[in-house]
Amino acid sequence: MTKKQTTIVFLITATIANILLILILLVLFTVAGGLIFKENLGTALPFLFLGAIISGIFIYQKAVKFVIRKFNLEDKMEPLFSHNRRGPRD
Numbered sequence: 001m002t003k004k005q006t007t008i009v010f011l012i013t014a015t016i017a018n019i020l021l022i023l024i025l026l027v028l029f030t031v032a033g034g035l036i037f038k039e040n041l042g043t044a045l046p047f048l049f050l051g052a053i054i055s056g057i058f059i060y061q062k063a064v065k066f067v068i069r070k071f072n073l074e075d076k077m078e079p080l081f082s083h084n085r086r087g088p089r090d
Helices: 003-036 041-070
Strands: none
Touching: 003 041
């Protein structure tokens, strides 16, 4: 596999894991919100949804960095974002 193919497979797998993580967090937050906000769950649900998304993104970011470092994937994948600074356009 080339570096580009490895990067694509990693990103697809990580994206699927991120979606599953957010769904699990949404269920957990909804259950916890149902226990805390028994009568006002409908009002709290948008905030629980946003909390699940933000928590999922934060956990995803930390997990991806951990996996890349743990399995030494820096040299096996292409950089996702280039850090080259371009000069001003003429």
